[in-house]
Amino acid sequence: MRLLARLCPFIALALFAGCGKPSAPTPAIDAKTGAPAPTKVRFLTDWYPQAEHGGNYQALAKGYYAEAGIDVEIIGGGPGPTVQQKMVSGNADIAMGRSDQVIVDVNTGLPFVIVGALMQHDPQALLLHDESPVKTFADLNGKSIMAVPGATWITFLKAKYKIDFGLVPLNYGLAQFMGNKNFIQQCFITNEPYFVIKNGAKPRTLLLDDSGFKPYRVYFATQKFVRENPEAVRAFVAASIRGWDDFMSGDPTPAKKLISARNDQMTTEFMAYTIKTMAEYRLVAGDPAAGEATGLLKRQRLQEQMEILVQLKIIPAPLPLERIVRFDFLPPALQAKVE
DSSP states (O other): OHHHHHHHHHHHHHHHHHOSOOOOOOOOBOTTTOSBOOEEEEEEOSSSSOGGGHHHHHHHHTTHHHHTTEEEEEEOOOSSSOHHHHHHTTSOSEEEEEHHHHHHHHHTTOOEEEEEEEESSOOEEEEEETTOSOOSGGGGTTOEEEEOTTOHHHHHHHHHHTOOOEEEEOOSOOHHHHHOTTOOEEEETTTHHHHHHHTTOOEEEEEGGGGTOOOOEEEEEEHHHHHHOHHHHHHHHHHHHHHHHHHHHSOOHHHHHHHHHHOTTOOHHHHHHHHHHHHHTTTTTOOGGGTOOTTOOOHHHHHHHHHHHHHTTSSSSOOOGGGTBOGGGSOHHHHTTOO
8 A cells, every 4th residue: 555655646647648639749950950959868867877877878978879869868866756756757758777667667557668778687686794694595584684675676585585584774875784794785786895895894795686586777768758759769779789888898988987077976996896897797788698688678588577576466467568668679680689
């Protein structure tokens, strides 16, 4: 009931946004050239500018979005209203998130659709001290974890390993962790371990992806934006893939400069740690031997995620995959690998 109460405003906004007869938007005209102006795309990230958004900032800094004919504004996230709230309220056109969360959102009636993958593997993990007796996910039984209440992976771990553990709401700080050798908290392997090391402790992580909980990190858009601007969405996905490949395999300096200009907490050393970790764990491009690639979405993997959500009773029944994802926005070479 608490979840329903939180979602009611979203559902009302979604229904309101869907009312009325749709009409094609009038193309903007460039005042200087008289030619059609590039389509504006407001891209919302999940947190303040950081290296985990590096491919998108690389695409912006090196002009890949502009070359693709779109005018992209990257909007930083942070605490406060959720990405979902901002999207439904019309404050962004495309956002980043987890594929499992988008499935849940669509099930509640929110007008979202996945259009591409940002990362093949999610960097979410559990952060522990190296001397912690917890070595496996099964060892979490009877422990307490600081995490975001209601996250899908919590229900998944409890069901798969037949365990139970307490929850402390995540406060995004490390003070409690640093002061207690037995403390466990949710983290990104690309982020919090760096600060633990800098403060003189030795961290260890359990990557949630290794538990069998394997959501993509995805780009998702509103149905309205997709309907009215299909070519802009297609251009955004392609240019973002180009940006990520360049950021991870080429010189990431352009993106790093732009990120640090917008977030002075992003030092050169910290961003280098994040990039190294993303490469080590193959988060962005995945494992080519397993048929993974930057930006790729696999039909079977998304279908399996949906079936897990049904088994966990997080959603009542499977949804048609076409309601959740559009594979046709992927570049042709990736569309051939969807099945």
